[in-house]
Amino acid sequence: MEKQQRQGLAIRLIRRVWPWLVGSAILVVIATRIPLASFRAELGHGPHLLLAAVDFAVTTLVLCTDSFATWIGLIVLRMRRPLAKVFVVRGATYLLYVINYALGQGGFGYYLHRSGATSLRAVGATLFLMGTNLATLLVVTSITLAVHGSGTAPGAMVWTLIAACIGFAFYLSVIASAPRFLVRRQVLEPLFDAGLRGHAVAMIGRIPHMALVVLGNWVAMRAWGIPVPFGVAITIMPVVAIISVLPISPAGLGTTQVAMVYFFSTYASGITADDRAAGVLAFAIVHFVYGVLACVVIGLVCTPFAKRGGDLPGIAADVA
DSSP states (O other), X not given: OHXXXXXXXXXXXXXXXXXXXXXXXXXXXXXXTSOHHHHHHHHHHSOHHHHHHHHHHHHHHHHHHHHHHHHHHHHHTTOOOOHHHHXXXXXXXXXXXXXXXXXXXXXXXXXXXXXXXXXXXXXXHHHHHHHHHHHHHHHHHHHHHHHHOGGGSOHHHHHHHHHHHHHHHHHHHHHHHOOHHHHTOGGGHHHHHHHHXXXXXXXXXXXXXXXXXXXXXXXXXXXXXOOOOHXXXXXXXXXXXXXXXXXXXXXXXXXXXXXXXXXXGGGSOOSSHHHHHHHHHHHHHHHHHHHHHHHHHHHHHHHHHHHHTTOSOHHHHHXX
């Protein structure tokens, strides 16, 4: 029995540590390709206090818009919950988001189940909230790219967006046609209950959240001294946001930094391309650290309020 318990603890530890190892490995790989001296100089000379203030303010506002968009999505699904409760539970799950985006969303699904939804319907509602989140990013990115021209983005990104849009259109056609063999599956019921109108309403409600995510990253880069043009930011930053939520590493560690270096090094100061890449990498790492700290602080503040109703996901309680 003791051996099984030790094995179980080891497996849980590996699951929690593994994403951090993956993200750190990605950072190590990119760090080997830039001048270490330039990287250290950027870390030492950057406006840390200003960036920390921006990140904490933006993260707080992101929670507000995220909670509101989630509340709208639940109304669409006829799973109305008090906005105040959605706010504190969503805030508590930011502790889980530090580990993994999907885990944070799953934590909110746990709350839906504990507050009255069946387990399968809670999963379906979570899929709907995640899907409309990503769909809003996709639509916003596609529109801004069309407005500002495809020359602001690499060809691979353009074709990826086209493929994603085709896939999303196919998904909407399935929702509109509502095949009986899919509608009967309880886990998919929330998607068909929402219908096209519900998807549209949920996505419109998500726009302020997405706009704040994009603008928050742009303001943070400007605060650090990287003058990325606004048009470029609103075109490219949604893609960075999509990359940051891929279930590869915690809170986009590694993947987000690589994306920022790839897309924005041109706008940093530095004599050589490697120096500019070092500057963006320094910003991206510090930005990540302050963002994680902000999520942890928000999660710790919201956790006691979420625990009062017994709605807190178990992992968040363990973290707290």
